Amino acid sequence: MLNAKNVTKKFKQKLVLDDISLEFKKSKTTGLLGNNGAGKTTLLKIIFQEYRCDSGEILFEGKKMTRVDYQKMFFFTENTELPKNMSVEEYLEYILNLNSLKLKNSTAIEKYKWVFNFEKFRKSKIEKLSDGEKKMLSLFVLFNLSPELICFDEPTANLDFKNKDIMIRAIKYLKDLGKTIVIITHLISEVEKLLDEVIVFRDKKIIFQNSLEKIDNLQKTYEDLVRQTDEEFLKERFG
Template sequence: MKKIIKVDDVKKQFNGWYALRGVTTNFEAGKVYGFLGNNGAGKTTLTKLIFQNFDYDGGNVTLNDKELKDVDYSEWFYFSESADLPVDTQVKEYIGRCYDYAQRPGKEYKTKVDKVMKIINIKKWWNKKIKSLSAGQKKMVVLFLCLLLRPKIVFFDEPTANVDINNKELILKTIKTLKSEDTIVVVITHLIEEVEDILDHIVIMSDGLIKYDEPLESGQSVTELFEKYAVDNSTQSERIKEYIEHVK
C-alpha cells in the first residue's frame, strides 16, 4: 500500500494567535509536492507538527490512518537548512549518528558510505566539524545522508538554496529518483523556478490556510499560481488601511 499523510482540519495557536486555522491536505507517495507560501504562511508550523516537534490544537494528522504517536519515523527524513545542523560535530560523527538513529543495519554502513561517496565525494570534509563548512557544503552533507538512508518520506526545506549549478542538478536528480521509489517527497521553497520542472502537485498556504491544492497541469506556471494564491492582497490592503487610520 502506498504511503499517504493525511492532514485533516488541523489548527495550531501560539498565545491566542492561530498559525494554522483548519488545514486539510494530503501528501501521497510517488509524487513531488511543491509546498509554497510566504514567510509566516504556516508551512514551517505544519511541517513541525507532522514531524511531532509540537502538538496541534485541533484536527488530526495520520500516516496510512495511523496516529503520529504510533508512527515509526526511522524512514522519514527532513532535508534541513544548514542552520539546523549540530555545528560542533564532525561530519563523519553526524552521519554515523543519524544512520544509527534510523535503525539501518550497522554491518552495511561502510559499504553504503563508499557507494554514496562515489556520487557525492565529501571525503575532504569527513573529519571536519560542520561549523567549518560553507552553506553549500553543509547542504551536500545533508544530501549525502539522504542518499545513504533512502527514506520513504522526505521534506526538502529550500533544497537548492546556496548551492552551485552542478550540486543543484544533483539535488534535483535525487528528488526525482526518490519519487520513482514511491517516496512521499515534499519540497518547501521560495526558489520556485529552480524546482518547477520536477513538481507534480502544488500546495500553497497563506495566513494559516491552504489557498490552492491541485495537481500541476502541463504548461501551468507555478510562479503565476504563487502570485495569485500566496498573498491575500485584499487582506493586506485592509491591514495597511487600518494601521494608517488608527496608529498614530
C-alpha cells in the first residue's frame, strides 16, 4: 500500500534518516521498533508531509505522493495536539466536515461508544479531558473516518489499564477489518500478537526486517539488536 524509497533526511547538518527503503503491505500490521532518535517518527512525519525528505520518495497505492489523502490515511500521534477550546462535538463535526462527512449522518456515534462515550462528553471542552480521554477521543475520530492506512505512534503509552485494553482491542478490530496498520512502540509485549511484519531502526538505518512468523522471540531479538548498540556506545565512551 505504501513504499518509502531511498528516503534521507537531515535537520541542518544532522543526519536523521539514511537511505531508508521499506514497504507497508496492504491489510498487514507492521511494527516499527528502535530506540528514541532512531528515525521512526521522523519517517511517519515525512509520510504525512509534516517534513520534507532531502532525497527519496514516498509512493502510496503505487503512485508518488503529492499530498496526503486524509480520507485514506490517519496519523495517530503519541501526543495528539487537539484544539483545547473546542468542545468534543465541535471538534468531531469539524474533522468530519473536512472529510466531506456530516455529524448528523454518522452511524459511528452509537456503534463505537465502547471506544469513547461521545454523548457524555459532547459538550465538554477538550482542555477539560484527561490525557487518556483525549487519546480515546482521537481513537473515536479515527473510527468515524475509517481510513485505509493508520499509523500509530506509541498508542498504549500513558494509558490506564482500562483504556490500554480498549486501545489494543480497537487495533485488533481495525486489523480484522483489513486496515493497513503501522505501530511505533517500545511496549513490544502489548502489541506483539497484533503484528505481521517487524522493522527495526538503529542509527538512522533499517537493520532488521522480517515477518513475525519467522521470529522465534521478538522481545529477545529486539533486545539483542539494541544491546549491541548500547555496548558499542558504552565501549566508545568508557572503554
